[in-house]
Amino acid sequence: ITDRSDARHVADKVLDAVHQPFHLDGNEVYVSASIGIAIYPDHGASGEQLVRNADIAMYRVKGAGKNGVQFFTNQMLDDIHHRAALEKDLRKAIDNNELEVYYQPQVDVRTSRIIGGEGLIRWHHPVRGLLTPGEFLPFAEENGLILPLSDWLQEAVCRDLLEWDAAGATNLKLSLNVSPQYLDRGDFCDAMSRAMQHHGIAPHRLEVEITENISIRNPKLAIEQLHRLHALGVSTAIDDFGTGYSSLAY
DSSP states (O other): OOOOOHHHHHHHHHHHHTSSOOOTTTEOOOOOEEEEEEOTTTOOOSSSHHHHHHHHHHHHHHTTSSSSSOOOOOHHHHHHHHHHHHHHHHHTTTTTTTTEEEEEEEEETTTTTTEEEEEEEEEEEETTEEEEEEHHHHHHHHHTTTTHHHHHHHHHHHHHHHHHHTTTOOTOOOEEEHHHHHHSSTTHHHHHHHHHHHOOOOOEEEEEEEEHHHHHHHHHHHHHHHHHHHHHTTTEEESSSSSOOOOOTT
């Protein structure tokens, strides 16, 4: 191997070999491979650095759907450092009171009156400014931080609803999105029940929005949790229907 093209040629030969089916216990089996490449001296001056950076490139292939080849770039390392800093900041965001809920109104088209709203979390980062959910929630789900964020959102929605009641808006119903990870957690319904009791919120004033893929990846658990929500008196809605398997049977 003398240059990038040689390395890519070898990697492609490995993929071609791995893709060939083989028989295992009477079954025809197919496998795929994810290959990361780091080249001396551009991507590291030591074996340890080269292996680390090749590993980073390999995980970039996995994140893009697996079964491919990727050369390491310095941007990948910058991304890792950025994600590490973001994780550290996000862990402190709740304690530092940097989170806020924006409400997307739900309007009755016949009367033009606002009858409810959907609570959407925002993060006022001290350096990067206002961050939308798409900029940090997927990252929070990958790192297990979606659970404390969801607990905070439940409390915030109940608190705001109580304040709006005091201001005379007594007929509003608020909804909040629930992450699949949060629904998978066994004490999800208990946490919602505690939040409602703490703020004195009637269950029919809240709605939980779930995406259709929650029902697909663990149907039995999803059904159990939704039955528990129903027993609490909290309604549910299917969000983003049509983006997953879209089967009404689920």
